[in-house]
Amino acid sequence: MPNATPGLKELLGNAQLPALPQSAIRLLELSQNPDNGPAEFAVPIEADPGLTGQVLKFVNSSYFGFSREISSVKLAITLVGIRTIKNFALWSAVFSLMPNPKCGPFDLKSLWQDSLRRGLFARAFGKLKGLKDAEDLFAAALLQDMAVPLLAKELPTQYVELLQGRNNGEVRLSTLEQAKFGWTHATAAGVMARSWSLPEEFARLIEKHCDLNQLVDSGSKDIGAVSVALSASLPAASDKVWCERETFLAAFTKVAGPGVNPKEALAKVDQEFTEFGPVLKLAAPAKSLVAYLEEQTVPA
Template identity: 30%
Template sequence: MQSPALKHLIAGSTELFSLPDIYFQLSEMIRDSRFSLADIGKVIAKDPALSARLLRIVNSPFYGFQARIDTISRAIAVIGIDDLNNLVLATTVVDRFGKIPCELIDMTSFWIRSVQCAVIARLLAKHSAVLHTERLFLAGLLHDIGSLVLSQKMPEQYLKALLAANHDRRLLAGFEQSLIGFTHADVGRELLKTWGLPESLYETIGCYLHPADAQVHKLDAHLLHMASRLADSVGQAEGIEAAIEEFSKQSLILVRLSGEQIGSIMEQVDGEFLQMFELLAPNKKFH
């Protein structure tokens, strides 16, 4: 049940936090059988910067294709229209929201962690035999988008939550709930709903803090929960092992991964993260 305060917050955020027209145009074309893959490719090709970025991503070691992909239509044929649409969304979101000035959040650090979470979520999903892992990449990239909304629209209340949690992300959601009445995950879920994104995405993000609450997309919610916690552990003194120990036996069984497998997966993260961060956020300096 959406609270009136949350409903009001989202209603007042749609102008600042809106998706570019090209995403909605592509989504409509994908749902309409009258449009071919070539038609969809032509629309993307009208944006040279976006086309070039997408082709760089598809040709990167992140995908590992042997033959070079030199056209958008070929990219669609190789990775599929849904996954390419997810990449369009990922790329345009970083472009659009990366420019939002924010006094409470270091935006470069925000996107570093978001891309880390996205890469980890995709790797976990891949080793968990999930099909179409790009949706987990997108979920990881967008899972904290509600924090941007709170920092822009409720800066005083959000600052109180940040200070109460001493900027510890493991504690932040609890203070958001007690001081604001809802969490950044709740905000993210409702924002993604207003964007018309799939339930598989908004339920996963809405439930990632408490994945057992997911009704339909429970596996995705557990994978995103793990990815977020692992992203928080990168560079921390207690490290990745401590994060893995927090995962319940039930969660590990559900995602079909052992602690040892997750540890091995995390060894792959740095290389893939650097590739994707440079491709998605070329104007931001990694530090």
């Protein structure tokens, strides 16, 4: 397990990470060869009835808005793209493996709500900046917090303290983790991604999602990493106020450039969530991103 501290390596080793479903592994293998097309990618999906149903429900959702029902996996892949279907299947696979630990304020449903909003935002921001592979940002941002449920399950006493120490977003979980353990859930998620042989780019983007200030202050041209890190500064669905609002706005404005309205960007994410959320059986969070944005600035 590269890039892991000894303590983290031992912890994740003892946790016995569950294996990815064979269908997801096969899709990742197929994606290594650019000559593979919809026909090849349809095979492992069709061999998994549960995944077939999820993919067709996804493609027939209002998110895409096709005028007729799509009943063929191959046609679905042709219409929305290999990368979109592969990343959806990957997230569905990881989603199914996550534990739901009883750990103080931890709430798995809220974590997935946050993950979906962050994925939608990262992809939209990547597209705004003209990034060719913005679809991969969607998957990386979705998976950025995938280590948290596992860590909370393995270290319940410590994570009750850490999650409460966030104080509704006033302090980042990663800051508390770094102080207590010398590593963060971002590092842990990178280890998990590599143990599952996910694309190295996913692991890299996931690992950098806590590094927004460093990326922006250094003038980084790594738009993928900036997009995912920006998404990480969005408010958690369980937080009463958006404590990182000003940090987000300053970074958004600096990277997006003049004339790009953050409210419009967040409204787009809110809208896409209402269309995409039902496919994943996720209700919309109680407060929209635009509502968080329009609230009075949190006092320093």
